[in-house]
Amino acid sequence: MAKKSERPSSMAADIIGAIREGTKKWTRTRKAEERSPVSRSYRYACMTQERGVSFKEAAAQIMEEAYLKVSGNDTLPANARQIMYAARPHIQKVTGRELRDDYFTQSLLPDYLDENDVDWNVVYDARGHFTEPHDGESFGVGTLEVRNYLASQHDPEFVDAALGQAKLDTFGPSGNFGAVLFIEKEGFDPVLEAAGIADKFDLAIMSTKGMSVTAARALVDDMCSEHDIPLLLLHDFDKAGFSIAGTLQRDTRRYEFQNDITVIDLGLSLEDVEAMGLESEHQHHPKGHKRALIANLRENGATDADIAFMFADFDATRSTRRVELNAMTSPQFIAFVERKLKQHGIAKVVPGNDKLADAYRLFARSQAAERIVRRELKKLKGDAAVEVPPDIETQVRQHLARRPKDRWDAAVQRIATRLRHEC
Numbered sequence: 001m002a003k004k005s006e007r008p009s010s011m012a013a014d015i016i017g018a019i020r021e022g023t024k025k026w027t028r029t030r031k032a033e034e035r036s037p038v039s040r041s042y043r044y045a046c047m048t049q050e051r052g053v054s055f056k057e058a059a060a061q062i063m064e065e066a067y068l069k070v071s072g073n074d075t076l077p078a079n080a081r082q083i084m085y086a087a088r089p090h091i092q093k094v095t096g097r098e099l100r101d102d103y104f105t106q107s108l109l110p111d112y113l114d115e116n117d118v119d120w121n122v123v124y125d126a127r128g129h130f131t132e133p134h135d136g137e138s139f140g141v142g143t144l145e146v147r148n149y150l151a152s153q154h155d156p157e158f159v160d161a162a163l164g165q166a167k168l169d170t171f172g173p174s175g176n177f178g179a180v181l182f183i184e185k186e187g188f189d190p191v192l193e194a195a196g197i198a199d200k201f202d203l204a205i206m207s208t209k210g211m212s213v214t215a216a217r218a219l220v221d222d223m224c225s226e227h228d229i230p231l232l233l234l235h236d237f238d239k240a241g242f243s244i245a246g247t248l249q250r251d252t253r254r255y256e257f258q259n260d261i262t263v264i265d266l267g268l269s270l271e272d273v274e275a276m277g278l279e280s281e282h283q284h285h286p287k288g289h290k291r292a293l294i295a296n297l298r299e300n301g302a303t304d305a306d307i308a309f310m311f312a313d314f315d316a317t318r319s320t321r322r323v324e325l326n327a328m329t330s331p332q333f334i335a336f337v338e339r340k341l342k343q344h345g346i347a348k349v350v351p352g353n354d355k356l357a358d359a360y361r362l363f364a365r366s367q368a369a370e371r372i373v374r375r376e377l378k379k380l381k382g383d384a385a386v387e388v389p390p391d392i393e394t395q396v397r398q399h400l401a402r403r404p405k406d407r408w409d410a411a412v413q414r415i416a417t418r419l420r421h422e423c
Helices: 004-020 024-035 038-048 055-070 080-095 101-116 143-152 189-195 198-202 214-227 237-245 270-276 290-299 305-310 331-342 353-383 392-402 408-422
Strands: 129-132 138-140 177-184 203-207 233-234 263-267 283-284 321-322
Touching: 004 214, 055 101, 080 101, 101 321, 177 198, 177 214, 189 203, 198 203, 198 331, 203 214, 233 237, 233 331, 237 290, 237 321, 263 331, 270 305, 270 331, 290 305, 305 321, 392 408
Parallel strands: 177 203, 177 233, 233 263
Antiparallel strands: 129 138, 283 321
8 A cells, every 4th residue: 555655655755856858948048048138039030040140140240330430431430349239139039039249249249250351440449468578568468559569660760869859757737637538337438549539639548347446546636636637537337337326425334535536427327328319228237136236326426217217127137237338339429428528528637838838939939949969960970981890790699698688779879889898
């Protein structure tokens, strides 16, 4: 009898196990749909289409249009993530699937450029640094930096002795810049440089990847207070963007401000997002409590309207809506920045009359001195012959053997100096 009573229990366990095993994939699918609503359209597409369109095929349909839109018809650099934002709605609509930004920027876009042999001005974030020896050139190893470095290479050029023109030597804000623009992202540097924003508005530009580091806060705390210049903030419209703005305006556990500084939040704001019709996306918060997230946003300056926009889908998806700076095209971004700077009165630095008069006298004297030196150097070149040691190569090699950290031209300079003193 005992055996008879055990069999139904065993069968029930087997049935339950089979059901659980068979519904694992469905459970994962439903959880994915809760995180991202676009996954539901993907499931529907899989059930109703005989053959789906691949990401590569969909990207090929929109890639050129997206690049031209972002770059202002190839007049400005286009960041890879900006192109992703312009192309993503079409790709997701055609494929019925969610497109990951890293897959687009690291695979779809590079493959398209390579396979179609197009010469677009696409830039990627720097992932390292390259530094020449002997206090030479140093730059981040990003697309634009490498491109500029390769284009600037040349054979050694000999610069003859001359009296250089007078110049203004600045280090820091005084007489140089009148505001600091802090950008949450590093990828916009090439776009800002191409548009000459820093020079046009006499701005210092600072960026970090994500949250502002303690060193950045210490820098603006001291500098903006000492020179009475404002700190301008540019960030995404999302929880992280509000947090970044908050940490640059108030004390935190990690950093307490020592001075009162003027902070101007340029956005993105909800008004900017709606005025430009920028695309939003979902940011999942699997462990975040809604009440705590909202409290943190309020602490960092979010309004009721901001919170309503961001949490419109939270109860169903566990996700907040966000809008990145990258959702703008390059012309949109430049126009947005210029509009905000002008709105807040950020303009060129012009010192007082006394300093302007000092500068005028300096440059006038410099130009007069330069004419005299050029005239004397011309005489020297025509009348004086310089005798080169016949064993100059041997002497250079001997010098480098003794001083391996020197470059060959430094060796030649030292040899010329020594022989001149011996004469």
